[in-house]
Amino acid sequence: MEETRKSKTILEVRNLNVVYETDLETVYAVNGVSFTVKEGETLGLVGETGAGKSTTALSILRLLAENTGKIREGSILFDGEDILEMDNLALQKLRGEDISMIFQDPMTSLNPVLTVGYQIAEVLELHNHDHRSAKEIDQKVEEMLRLVGIPPERKHEYPHQFSGGMKQRVVIAIALACEPRLLIADEPTTALDVTIQAQVIDMMEKLKDRLNTSMILITHDLGIVAEICDQVAIMYAGEIIERGTVYDIFESQRHHPYTEGLFGSIPRLDDETERLKPIKGLMPDPTDLPKGCKFSPRCPQCMDICREKRPPVCRYGSHEISCHLFGQSQEHEGRDEA
């Protein structure tokens, strides 16, 4: 395993609870999520639509919709400092400089009326602590473009002149311009073709290693997770139901039934699957979540206790599963404590 270098924790999310409140209803988007990200490490946040992955990411940057999105409980420590306690000035400094984000859709996250060079320069100007001159900023813009594999001459072009893959490269250049310590990538390659996806992922990996950036990668693609994540957290209905190293998730024999369902649902290129084994039913209504285990209504191994009590977190070394199936027998076993 790659846990030899003892790196320090740069982000710690504790018991995060987020709701979206309107006059009509309250959506329980994130319910008690906790995780940590270490320096230089990539955490994969996996789950389906509505699992609360994006809400978690937006909470870290305090970018939730102002009127409806509310963080009810919890703390988000970045380098020991609670982001939830920060004022606007501190947040401005944090965003783009310490933590930056790449959104799913490169088509909509760039401003169509500004040249891409201008948009990269903007971040550098906003966080210009070294008092760089306009010329130096321009050089940095060119350097960033070269870094993401775009000829620097193209800085005078507008987003519509770029293809989807190229636009996503521009977005990555913007996100990495200030060499942030944490990069949050929300489905960065979902909108791209596979060969372009491979190019972008390869590039992100190389840049991440070079700048020693930590990353939270939000995705629904287990293939990408297997390739680049160190840690994995699987989310369902606003909770992390299973968490561990990539080896725990892909090679351990024990899994949360939802994780098993997820793996059973994907057709494999490397395997002959005659028939897929989908998870029955649909995601629960986030305004009216089931009592006890949120997965219980769809779970093939549901027991009585699952409908009543929220499952405990069972630990097997670095591997954590929140499920009653493991709760009774091995609750305190915790074999190789890491």
Added chain:
Amino acid sequence: MSEQTPLIETRALKKYFKTSKGVLHAVDDINMKIEKGTTLGVVGESGCGKSTLGRVVLGLIGATSGEIYYKGRDTVKFSKREMRGLRKEMQIIFQDPYASLNPRMSVSEIIAEPLRVNGILRNRREIDKRVKELMDTVGIASRLAYAYPHELDGGRRQRVGIARALSVNPEFIVCDEPVSSLDVSIQAQILNLMMDFQKEMGLTYMFITHDLSVVKHISDEIMVMYLGQCVERAPSKELFAQPKHPYTQALLKAVPIPSLKNRGKPREILPGEVTSPIDPQPGCRFAPRCKYAAERCRDPLAFQKISQNHFVACKLYEQAGREGEAQ
């Protein structure tokens, strides 16, 4: 395979669009056959012409040239009236269930519409009965009969789209990325459903997708497209076991596999992007990105037979059939 006429066959099928910049070759010289009861998977990346091909085959867009045979009859020459008759036998399921359902019609109205339009059932009670049956078949609760599309989630909407396509008892369905916008657990439900229907009703599918894992799962035969042309065609198993065309090989290597087998190994990455389909140069269109590209790649392409049903359009296989394999 067999001697009988295939359900669908195209010969030198072309669809060009005139644009201000020149002629866009969306579908260029496609020859394909789909036997009854089987699935042809059409794979390729955005802009390779796979959706256009699906629509041309159905006659939703007119072909520029070439022939399309449905049960041995050339549908390109069909009159409007003959074409209408054919609509009952050929249907389409669209990618985006959000955009392909009329927001002002209820679920039951949407499913009933093809029945009424094609004059299959006229009696209201009969239509209602058939709609109920169809909703049962695809697994939509009958309480949703009067719901509108915005009230449904993506998976249910796609089920409505499938019910609508099945309502006229078609023989042939073009499925244009039917599961791409769905979550994996729902995607698996829909794929299973479609495979069940194929078995029960003997349906023939043309399954268009960019997702190689999905296409491998559902297809009997696969056609790989690049910039309007078919670059390789083979039975599903053979294509995945022995991809011959450099593009197919690159495509297969680019798919991230959900296991740790390849973790940490350097991956071969296909450089560059798809070039413009407007007024393309003669010869192989993949050549600018191909590591085996050579002078001869500018000459016109011809299909090389690799085995019984395996064809590849690549100069590497020109001499002596299987010699000089691109591995």
